Amino acid sequence: MKISATIITLNEEANIRDACESLAWADEIVVVDSGSNDKTREIAEGCGARVIVKDWPGFAAQKQFAAEQASHDWIFSLDADERVSEELKASIVNLRTSSEPN
DSSP states (O other), X not given: OOEEEEEEESSOTTTHHHHHHHTTXXXXXXXXXXXXXXXXXXXXXXXXXXEEEOOOOOHHHHHHHHHHHOXXXXXXXXXXXXXXXXXXXXXXXXXHHHXXXX
């Protein structure tokens, strides 16, 4: 089971590194940025994220666009000011391990 993680951003340089680092377990991180004028995109790319710039069409439309850019069927969406807890990460890793063929 491969998992894509998505984050939508606008001027999130204070948050994006921690958000990406909390998603290090994901097979890919996709950041859709709405035209930040800070270092959001550079920081995300430095964390290994694939960054796409797209004008803001509204919250739901931007989240949907991010999901459509994901390479994998399983998608985990996170806001830039959120973090994946160790407990949640362990649950996801356990789910992945138990659902993969031996």
